[in-house]
Amino acid sequence: MLADQQILRIPGPSPIPPSVNRAMAKPMIGHRGESTSEILADIRPKLKRVFGTEQEVLLLTASGTAGLEAAVINTVAPGEEVLVIVTGAFGERFADICKTYNILTHIVETEWGKAAKPADIAEILETHKGIAAVFMTYCETSTGVLNPIRELAAEIRKKSEALVIVDGVSCVGGVETEMDEWELDIVVSGSQKAFMLPAGLAFIGVSERAWSKIETNRQPRFYLDLIKHRDELQKNSTPYTPALSLLFGLQKALELIEEEGLENVYARHLLMMKMTRAAFKELGIPLLTADEDASPTVTAIKPGDFDAEELRKILKQEFAMEVAGGQKILAKKIFRIGHMGYCSPADLLQAIAAIEIGIAMTGKQIRLGSGVGAAQQEYLNGGRHYDGL
Amino acid sequence: MLADQQILRIPGPSPIPPSVNRAMAKPMIGHRGESTSEILADIRPKLKRVFGTEQEVLLLTASGTAGLEAAVINTVAPGEEVLVIVTGAFGERFADICKTYNILTHIVETEWGKAAKPADIAEILETHKGIAAVFMTYCETSTGVLNPIRELAAEIRKKSEALVIVDGVSCVGGVETEMDEWELDIVVSGSQKAFMLPAGLAFIGVSERAWSKIETNRQPRFYLDLIKHRDELQKNSTPYTPALSLLFGLQKALELIEEEGLENVYARHLLMMKMTRAAFKELGIPLLTADEDASPTVTAIKPGDFDAEELRKILKQEFAMEVAGGQKILAKKIFRIGHMGYCSPADLLQAIAAIEIGIAMTGKQIRLGSGVGAAQQEYLNGGRHYDGL
Numbered sequence: 001m002l003a004d005q006q007i008l009r010i011p012g013p014s015p016i017p018p019s020v021n022r023a024m025a026k027p028m029i030g031h032r033g034e035s036t037s038e039i040l041a042d043i044r045p046k047l048k049r050v051f052g053t054e055q056e057v058l059l060l061t062a063s064g065t066a067g068l069e070a071a072v073i074n075t076v077a078p079g080e081e082v083l084v085i086v087t088g089a090f091g092e093r094f095a096d097i098c099k100t101y102n103i104l105t106h107i108v109e110t111e112w113g114k115a116a117k118p119a120d121i122a123e124i125l126e127t128h129k130g131i132a133a134v135f136m137t138y139c140e141t142s143t144g145v146l147n148p149i150r151e152l153a154a155e156i157r158k159k160s161e162a163l164v165i166v167d168g169v170s171c172v173g174g175v176e177t178e179m180d181e182w183e184l185d186i187v188v189s190g191s192q193k194a195f196m197l198p199a200g201l202a203f204i205g206v207s208e209r210a211w212s213k214i215e216t217n218r219q220p221r222f223y224l225d226l227i228k229h230r231d232e233l234q235k236n237s238t239p240y241t242p243a244l245s246l247l248f249g250l251q252k253a254l255e256l257i258e259e260e261g262l263e264n265v266y267a268r269h270l271l272m273m274k275m276t277r278a279a280f281k282e283l284g285i286p287l288l289t290a291d292e293d294a295s296p297t298v299t300a301i302k303p304g305d306f307d308a309e310e311l312r313k314i315l316k317q318e319f320a321m322e323v324a325g326g327q328k329i330l331a332k333k334i335f336r337i338g339h340m341g342y343c344s345p346a347d348l349l350q351a352i353a354a355i356e357i358g359i360a361m362t363g364k365q366i367r368l369g370s371g372v373g374a375a376q377q378e379y380l381n382g383g384r385h386y387d388g389l
Numbered sequence: 390m391l392a393d394q395q396i397l398r399i400p401g402p403s404p405i406p407p408s409v410n411r412a413m414a415k416p417m418i419g420h421r422g423e424s425t426s427e428i429l430a431d432i433r434p435k436l437k438r439v440f441g442t443e444q445e446v447l448l449l450t451a452s453g454t455a456g457l458e459a460a461v462i463n464t465v466a467p468g469e470e471v472l473v474i475v476t477g478a479f480g481e482r483f484a485d486i487c488k489t490y491n492i493l494t495h496i497v498e499t500e501w502g503k504a505a506k507p508a509d510i511a512e513i514l515e516t517h518k519g520i521a522a523v524f525m526t527y528c529e530t531s532t533g534v535l536n537p538i539r540e541l542a543a544e545i546r547k548k549s550e551a552l553v554i555v556d557g558v559s560c561v562g563g564v565e566t567e568m569d570e571w572e573l574d575i576v577v578s579g580s581q582k583a584f585m586l587p588a589g590l591a592f593i594g595v596s597e598r599a600w601s602k603i604e605t606n607r608q609p610r611f612y613l614d615l616i617k618h619r620d621e622l623q624k625n626s627t628p629y630t631p632a633l634s635l636l637f638g639l640q641k642a643l644e645l646i647e648e649e650g651l652e653n654v655y656a657r658h659l660l661m662m663k664m665t666r667a668a669f670k671e672l673g674i675p676l677l678t679a680d681e682d683a684s685p686t687v688t689a690i691k692p693g694d695f696d697a698e699e700l701r702k703i704l705k706q707e708f709a710m711e712v713a714g715g716q717k718i719l720a721k722k723i724f725r726i727g728h729m730g731y732c733s734p735a736d737l738l739q740a741i742a743a744i745e746i747g748i749a750m751t752g753k754q755i756r757l758g759s760g761v762g763a764a765q766q767e768y769l770n771g772g773r774h775y776d777g778l
Contacts, residue, residue, distance in 0.1 A: 001649065001653075001733070002649060002657060002731065002732070002733040003406070003645040003646075003648040003649045004406040004407060004408045004409075004645055004731070005406070005731070005733050005735075007735060017392070017393040017394075018393060019393045020393075025414070256392040256393055257392075259392040260390065260391060260392045264390075268391060319733065319734070319735040320733075321735065342391065342393070342394070343391070344390070344391040344394050344708065344709075345708070346394075346396060346708040346710065346739055346742070346743045347739070349738075349739055349742035349743060350735055350736070350738055350739030350742070352742075353735070353738035353739070353741075353742055353761050353765060354735050354738060356765060357765050357768055357769060360765070360769060361769070367762070368761075368762040368763075368765040368766055368769075369758035369759055369760070369761040369762020369763070369765060370758055370762070371758070372742050372757075372758040372761045372762075373756070373757040373758020373759070373761075373762075374757075374758070375742075376742060376745060376746050376749070376757040376758060377757055379746055380746060380749060380750070380757075
């Protein structure tokens with residue numbers, strides 16, 4: 001096999017654009033100096049646009065999970081009551097964090113592979129008026145579900161005073177997110193998905209309503225105290241030593257997103273979702289999620305008559321290509337294709353073509369090229385911007 | 390379109406592996422110091438293996454054309470008689486260099502797109518016994534022809550004392566080359582094709598027979614004097630300042646070639662040729678060359694009913710993908726896909742899938758996915774190394 005090749009099609013980390021890698025390779029600078037302040041001043045408005053908010057989006061040197069934990073411990077104290085909407089492994093993580101802090105945790109769980117609906121939470125919101133916060137997952141990475149957070153948030157607002165707290169790690173930056181318009185109180189994301197960076201930065205958008213709660217919450221926290229992060233960021237600084245190379249990279253990645261245009265970025269992710277789904281439908285291989293629940297950033301496939309793990313090994317061995325397996329109760333039952341961040345329709349055509357070969361190698365009979373053909377047709381239907389010369 | 394993406398499928402320069410880019414980014418060192426000598430000592434035997442020779446393969450900081458010029462002016466003096474076998478634009482270049490130096494230049498030219506055969510040169514070798522050197526092209530980049538240099542060399546040896554001088558720029562490193570066994574006197578290559586580097590280094594293998602001629606040749610030359618290069622290289626040095634970053638990269642690239650294994654590298658290139666040809670045959674779009682004349686590193690396609698230039702523009706606009714056009718008399722009539730160096734079967738599947746979309750966008754009716762399907766089948770027939778888990 002061609003040495004030094006790697007085709008990364010997992011739902012994060014996603015590939016890094018060469019210009020971002022070059023930016024990250026810049027020499028270190030003093031993180032208390034003017035140059036770092038200038039970078040932060042440049043990043044702040046761009047990050048707000050991605051989150052669809054006028055509020056500050058905080059930057060923590062930490063993985064996404066720390067962002068989720070910060071969202072919990074800054075807003076809720078032990079003994080308070082919360083609701084966690086679980087649609088997969090990352091919903092469970094939110095619940096685990098809440099329980100760790102002795103927060104009274106209600107859980108509404110859907111069948112994994114299905115999105116949560118406003119009706120699912122109507123009753124509990126009515127019967128438990130003391131719920132201080134509702135935690136939900138925007139894209140559930142483990143199943144490829146995109147939960148309808150706008151509708152869920154509206155339902156919560158209608159019935160409750162609870163804060164609406166969203167894990168947007170695996171889709172913000174690739175899927176439309178309108179924090180202010182949709183009245184979301186906290187949105188967390190991470191650097192290693194649609195932001196086209198390595199892991200190491202967590203992003204946390206916080207509404208005014210959330211700040212009121214955060215400022216009165218006596219739950220102890222130090223590194224993850226969002227007030228400190230806000231107060232420093234507003235002075236274009238950070239409370240603790242930031243991961244400077246990731247800030248260099250973030251500055252460049254946000255520049256690339258603005259160059260493409262946020263709307264085009266979202267359209268590209270939607271198109272890649274449609275292409276992927278069209279391919280597997282054409283091949284007659286079941287998708288885990290229904291069309292209306294599908295995420296533009298990751299697609300889970302649940303083969304009935306070949307082994308997902310065998311396919312993954314073949315792809316690795318033949319093409320140095322990685323797709324993800326299933327997690328927890330879906331382990332070994334599904335495989336997942338990441339199509340987020342630095343990933344184009346052409347990259348997806350490659351992935352589908354390689355997967356077709358892999359499936360054929362498992363012994364399953366398919367018509368070679370037919371999945372690719374359906375994806376190509378989807379591209380021609382929806383994605384073309386070529387309009388003559 | 391996804392910012393910062395680029396899909397380079399031209400017949401050179403070819404894409405650079407990330408580890409080679411990292412190697413090239415190493416800090417400069419003194420080119421007269423021990424570290425540079427160590428790099429050259431490491432490179433020399435590996436380069437010989439790629440050329441299939443026990444002789445020294447010289448390293449010039451120069452583009453491939455300088456390597457061709459060095460091959461001419463080191464071996465032949467003005468007024469001497471040579472034969473140039475022209476099968477395309479790069480054969481013409483050899484002839485142009487010879488004529489520039491007032492060398493008496495015979496030309497045997499094939500129809501562009503066809504390989505030269507031993508029979509084509511039999512007569513001229515018999516009627517012109519004074520021919521001092523025969524110049525030929527291994528892979529003719531402009532047409533995607535691989536000339537049968539082994540057979541041509543045997544024909545020359547049988548009929549003449551002429552030196553056999555080969556332009557191997559666009560295939561050595563990707564296609565089997567046995568300089569010693571095939572009795573080739575000079576083989577020239579360049580860094581930017583199958584060697585997976587940027588342009589800037591020319592490689593020149595020289596036989597003992599050729600050295601005898603070079604040492605007595607009074608044609609003036611300074612920078613391109615191969616004797617100086619040989620004498621210094623044998624001391625692990627260079628006569629003039631070398632392109633150090635390219636040497637760093639070459640060291641790494643040769644390591645990658647050895648890691649994959651030369652035989653596997655050659656098999657991969659052959660497979661990519663077969664996949665490409667199978668795809669266009671299935672699509673019913675004419676290839677410029679016959680199967681037996683085709684090069685494993687580049688394929689030229691000659692569409693009858695759509696515009697090659699329009700296709701190239703579409704590919705650039707839709708996928709940031711570059712394929713090459715035609716040169717000289719083939720300008721605007723063909724397009725060429727490079728599949729050499731850091732290029733895998735999966736990369737080729739991507740290129741074919743994107744090209745199918747591009748062709749559909751020109752208005753030509755094709756069955757989407759069918760070319761990809763034929764290429765996939767070719768992969769399954771010949772390329773698989775997966776053998777259970």
